[in-house]
Amino acid sequence: MSTALGHGGGNGTGDGAPATLRDVARLANVHPSTVSRVLNGATSSRITPDTCARVQAIAEELGYRPNMIAQGLRTRRSRSVGVIVTDLSNPVTAPIVSGIEGRLGERGYTVLLGNADHSAEREALHIETMRAKHVDGLISGSATVDGDGSVRGLHRLGLPVVLVNRGGEDDRVPAAVPDDLLCSELAVGHLTELGHTRIAHIAGAAATTTGRRRRAGFEAAIVRRGLRLDPSLMVVSERYTVAEGARCAAELLSRGRTRFTAIVAANDLLALGCYDALAAAGLSCPDSISVVGCNDMTFADRFTPALTTIHIPHVELGRAAADLLLERLEQPELAPRNISIVPRLVVRASTAALTSG
Amino acid sequence: MSTALGHGGGNGTGDGAPATLRDVARLANVHPSTVSRVLNGATSSRITPDTCARVQAIAEELGYRPNMIAQGLRTRRSRSVGVIVTDLSNPVTAPIVSGIEGRLGERGYTVLLGNADHSAEREALHIETMRAKHVDGLISGSATVDGDGSVRGLHRLGLPVVLVNRGGEDDRVPAAVPDDLLCSELAVGHLTELGHTRIAHIAGAAATTTGRRRRAGFEAAIVRRGLRLDPSLMVVSERYTVAEGARCAAELLSRGRTRFTAIVAANDLLALGCYDALAAAGLSCPDSISVVGCNDMTFADRFTPALTTIHIPHVELGRAAADLLLERLEQPELAPRNISIVPRLVVRASTAALTSG
DNA sequence: TTGAAAGCGCTAACAC
DNA sequence: GTGTTAGCGCTTTCAA
Numbered sequence: 001m002s003t004a005l006g007h008g009g010g011n012g013t014g015d016g017a018p019a020t021l022r023d024v025a026r027l028a029n030v031h032p033s034t035v036s037r038v039l040n041g042a043t044s045s046r047i048t049p050d051t052c053a054r055v056q057a058i059a060e061e062l063g064y065r066p067n068m069i070a071q072g073l074r075t076r077r078s079r080s081v082g083v084i085v086t087d088l089s090n091p092v093t094a095p096i097v098s099g100i101e102g103r104l105g106e107r108g109y110t111v112l113l114g115n116a117d118h119s120a121e122r123e124a125l126h127i128e129t130m131r132a133k134h135v136d137g138l139i140s141g142s143a144t145v146d147g148d149g150s151v152r153g154l155h156r157l158g159l160p161v162v163l164v165n166r167g168g169e170d171d172r173v174p175a176a177v178p179d180d181l182l183c184s185e186l187a188v189g190h191l192t193e194l195g196h197t198r199i200a201h202i203a204g205a206a207a208t209t210t211g212r213r214r215r216a217g218f219e220a221a222i223v224r225r226g227l228r229l230d231p232s233l234m235v236v237s238e239r240y241t242v243a244e245g246a247r248c249a250a251e252l253l254s255r256g257r258t259r260f261t262a263i264v265a266a267n268d269l270l271a272l273g274c275y276d277a278l279a280a281a282g283l284s285c286p287d288s289i290s291v292v293g294c295n296d297m298t299f300a301d302r303f304t305p306a307l308t309t310i311h312i313p314h315v316e317l318g319r320a321a322a323d324l325l326l327e328r329l330e331q332p333e334l335a336p337r338n339i340s341i342v343p344r345l346v347v348r349a350s351t352a353a354l355t356s357g
Numbered sequence: 358m359s360t361a362l363g364h365g366g367g368n369g370t371g372d373g374a375p376a377t378l379r380d381v382a383r384l385a386n387v388h389p390s391t392v393s394r395v396l397n398g399a400t401s402s403r404i405t406p407d408t409c410a411r412v413q414a415i416a417e418e419l420g421y422r423p424n425m426i427a428q429g430l431r432t433r434r435s436r437s438v439g440v441i442v443t444d445l446s447n448p449v450t451a452p453i454v455s456g457i458e459g460r461l462g463e464r465g466y467t468v469l470l471g472n473a474d475h476s477a478e479r480e481a482l483h484i485e486t487m488r489a490k491h492v493d494g495l496i497s498g499s500a501t502v503d504g505d506g507s508v509r510g511l512h513r514l515g516l517p518v519v520l521v522n523r524g525g526e527d528d529r530v531p532a533a534v535p536d537d538l539l540c541s542e543l544a545v546g547h548l549t550e551l552g553h554t555r556i557a558h559i560a561g562a563a564a565t566t567t568g569r570r571r572r573a574g575f576e577a578a579i580v581r582r583g584l585r586l587d588p589s590l591m592v593v594s595e596r597y598t599v600a601e602g603a604r605c606a607a608e609l610l611s612r613g614r615t616r617f618t619a620i621v622a623a624n625d626l627l628a629l630g631c632y633d634a635l636a637a638a639g640l641s642c643p644d645s646i647s648v649v650g651c652n653d654m655t656f657a658d659r660f661t662p663a664l665t666t667i668h669i670p671h672v673e674l675g676r677a678a679a680d681l682l683l684e685r686l687e688q689p690e691l692a693p694r695n696i697s698i699v700p701r702l703v704v705r706a707s708t709a710a711l712t713s714g
Numbered sequence: 715t716t717g718a719a720a721g722c723g724c725t726a727a728c729a730c
Numbered sequence: 731g732t733g734t735t736a737g738c739g740c741t742t743t744c745a746a
Contacts, residue, residue: 387717
């Protein structure tokens with residue numbers, strides 16, 4: 001009786017090499033293809049229950065494991081998918097990957113992980129490798145908007161590709177993304193309900209759809225409420241980092257610290273940077289300035305003040321991306337579609353009602 | 358001229374299929390094996406510079422990419438390694454994986470990621486799959502001490518395995534781990550320098566080497582200083598979570614809240630739980646009770662109070678594990694070895710000098 | 715220096 | 731229902 005680890009293995013010749021289909025066939029007195037048919041659920045129905053049982057017994061006894069490399073070469077399906085991320089150290093990346101891996105794993109696919117680490121060169125290298133390893137598809141979390149990213153190229157080459165978290169500017173390649181417009185709407189809505197009217201925005205990099213769409217959503221939300229869209233209350237960050245958030249908040253402050261009473265940051269890291277800049281300027285959050293983040297990343301509830309933010313279910317985002325890819329792999333005839341994940345406002349302690357003007 | 362994406366590809370027959378070695382051979386008027394020799398650095402020296410150039414030109418023109426699946430089947434080396442983690446959502450996991458992936462990527466290996474998500478069954482499944490996909494080796498971050506984990510079994514089967522973060526109890530399988538004894542020594546040393554003498558410990562699960570060794574290190578550090586080892590000041594947690602930390606700290610408090618003035622927690626998550634339990638009991642940290650964590654995970658500096666903890670360089674830990682595996686893959690004759698990573702005390706605001714007894 | 719031949723382990727089209 | 735044959739794309743003896 002073989003364990004899950006293939007103990008009791010061997011090919012029956014005593015040389016310790018793992019058993020192959022041929023080994024099983026030889027001991028079961030059948031042809032290798034018969035073994036193949038028995039072991040592949042789809043075709044096993046056409047085999048005599050008798051031989052079927054015999055083959056299975058021998059396979060079990062030998063601890064036979066199909067060689068997926070050989071299978072892949074023959075069938076042209078590797079049952080593995082590449083997952084390329086911009087930055088493994090970004091707090092939202094792990095949950096997204098977790099969601100992807102979980103769903104894909106359920107369906108028998110393995111994840112090849114590539115960390116681009118903000119380098120276009122490394123990203124291209126990973127794509128290269130994954131193509132060479134014949135992944136069945138690719139999920140990319142590093143889409144940038146600059147026209148014609150490498151991932152986009154793959155899509156044209158016919159390799160199924162799905163974007164996650166950040167989408168493409170258009171809808172040519174399927175993507176699972178948060179409803180970025182709604183994120184900003186929720187943030188602005190919350191602040192106006194608290195009485196704020198002069199609200200600043202620290203936008204995400206223009207090269208990312210999260211950055212662009214959240215900015216668009218912010219502007220729409222402001223206009224929709226009949227508030228003035230003040231260009232001096234807008235600053236565009238270059239990267240999603242705490243340091244960059246601090247830089248942008250300081251910039252905002254330098255343009256006049258009484259011009260605004262609240263900041264909508266394009267993500268939590270930027271919001272954390274706001275905390276720093278405000279503290280450095282001797283201002284308190286939320287008493288002087290309210291701050292809203294976006295993502296609700298791990299520990300957002302444990303900062304001081306606890307961060308009011310827009311919750312995005314990143315694990316679910318990852319699962320959705322996996323579903324999209326699975327769909328393309330298993331029903332290529334279906335029209336590609338997008339999934340938009342609904343965010344949710346989480347009120348904590350970094351926002352307060354406007355008291356003094 | 359072909360781009361990194363293989364544009365300009367095709368096999369020269371116009372059917373859009375990717376070019377193979379044979380396609381290149383045909384157009385270059387040489388035998389496929391010659392092309393193989395040209396393209397493999399090691400053997401290309403034995404080829405006429407002339408044909409060498411011709412072959413390379415054709416390969417380039419066709420956008421030829423070796424099929425690594427076929428290569429793998431033939432050479433029995435997949436150039437991919439499995440990385441199995443206990444929990445992708447643990448804050449230390451991402452940096453470890455990042456370190457592993459970074460180093461392995463430099464050396465031409467791809468990472469297959471498997472998230473066991475605390476399930477032994479899922480872990481076994483991943484190991485199964487990775488064996489079937491013929492990974493060249495395995496790095497496991499989910500070693501438990503219960504004798505004969507599945508990973509250990511693989512090691513016996515001859516698949517190169519390296520443990521990371523948590524080691525095996527003995528040294529039979531190579532591991533890259535923090536110096537857990539030193540972690541506790543640093544924590545206790547820091548507290549005694551602040552005047553603390555009655556120090557409690559929230560130990561990590563006994564099934565993990567981090568839990569066991571940090572506990573042993575704690576006990577040794579206490580004894581070394583001639584302090585009393587009070588069993589009522591020791592509680593063993595079951596999982597590395599905030600909730601579990603809170604439970605353990607509450608348990609400690611229930612045994613008498615004046616019996617100790619400081620807590621050494623086996624990791625930062627447990628330490629965060631201490632914050633909660635102390636707050637719930639109306640106690641302040643660090644004024645009433647000092648708390649020391651371990652790991653220095655992301656944002657440890659941003660909690661309130663900022664957490665005094667033992668810094669472990671997790672990216673480096675991952676790199677070390679990758680190095681260990683690379684060593685086994687490329688120089689199997691070398692004796693397996695372990696790498697111990699040196700931790701560092703980071704003093705922040707959760708510890709204070711003992712003033713009132 | 716190059717070509718020929720064989721085969722890694724598997725599946726699938728075709729025969730019987 | 732099962733066997734035969736061929737071949738996925740590559741590397742690697744062995745010859746020449």
